[in-house]
Amino acid sequence: MPQTEAHEAYEEPRSARLVAWGNAWFAGLASPDDAATAVRGDDDAHVVRGLPGADGAGLTLALGRLRALGATGLRLALPAPGHPLGLTGPAEFNARALETGEAVLAVGAPWGLVPEALWHGADHADDGVLAVSWHALPVNVGFPADVPALRDAERELVEGMREATESLVRLDVAGSGPAVQRALGRLRAREESGAEELLAPGYPPRAVRVLQSARRVAALIAVAALSEGAAVSAAEMSARADALRPLERAARRARVAAYNSAVDEPATEGR
Known part of the structure; x- marks a missing residue:
């Protein structure tokens, strides 16, 4: 059991992968498809919900839309109870990020993304499909808390x-x-x-x-x-x-x- 927990502690959150490879894409150091593939990892599908002009789109189109909205990069938030690490508000976004324990904030555009992973068609990895929805919500522009x-x-x-x-x-x-x-x-x-x-x-x-x-x-x-x-x-x-x-x-x-x-x-x- 300890070994399993340690392995899980070593894994990077989905939001972290999106920030890392999203920033590589913004800097012109990774193609949109390569970035999306790296973020997706072992998941079956990723889709972005609620982003203007890209509602229901995949990661590749969503990154392009964020750039069109003024984003120049991405930041990571890993909040915990009593510690809003990386967040800028408002309360609705902070609450959702705190519930999940992770989030992505766009730099230069007032938008944030919170992932939600759900199994479809079964209760576990043996038979189901793991789909990740990134819920886009407005965020306050500013430097994140306590980073x-x-x-x-x-x-x-x-x-x-x-x-x-x-x-x-x-x-x-x-x-x-x-x-x-x-x-x-x-x-x-x-x-x-x-x-x-x-x-x-x-x-x-x-x-x-x-x-x-x-x-x-x-x-x-x-x-x-x-x-x-x-x-x-x-x-x-x-x-x-x-x-x-x-x-x-x-x-x-x-x-x-x-x-x-x-x-x-x-x-x-x-x-």
């Missing part, structure tokens, strides 16, 4: 890892250490094997490095939170969660900063 610069995000992750490790050791709840290291070792090997491409063309090396660190931290948190260790009482489990919560927030902030760096960081940052 750090890449340099700051990288520093926060390092500090957060050190503080969380010290807290867990003090609480004597580090019994899951070997399981954490085994899971992270497998995930790190997957990275080093080149089995997947992080981000998309046009992103600076610092962004790739920050995203790698954020993914490892997310996997560590998933394993540490669920693995069998020394936290046997409700109080000890609560203490573990308290120790990991700031690190989880730092990892989400770093993830968003990495994806948004294509539009928010100077061209020379982190190269």
Whole structure:
């Protein structure tokens, strides 16, 4: 179970894939079809709902329509309860993004997209078709909430890892250490094997490095939170969660900063 949760923590949200490859397309570094294929991944179909001039269209046409509406790039939001990370409002869009846990905001155009994945024809992947609807809603134009610069995000992750490790050791709840290291070792090997491409063309090396660190931290948190260790009482489990919560927030902030760096960081940052 911990290994499964860690693997899921390592997967990138659909909104993140759309931001990365959408920005590559806006920059002229990926064709519309290649970008749409990368965003779709293993899903069967993607369609955009509610975007003026592209209601019911696929991703390729929707990206073109966003550009016609004034968009010059895309940003990622990964909000959580009490933490509207990457959002700009209004309340209706924020609520929908918070319910899903992810969203895309256009840069230069007052539109945002929130994905909804539904199985059609069956209850699971064996027989059904996974269709993703991107619901387009108006958003406020402005810089998103609580998104750090890449340099700051990288520093926060390092500090957060050190503080969380010290807290867990003090609480004597580090019994899951070997399981954490085994899971992270497998995930790190997957990275080093080149089995997947992080981000998309046009992103600076610092962004790739920050995203790698954020993914490892997310996997560590998933394993540490669920693995069998020394936290046997409700109080000890609560203490573990308290120790990991700031690190989880730092990892989400770093993830968003990495994806948004294509539009928010100077061209020379982190190269």
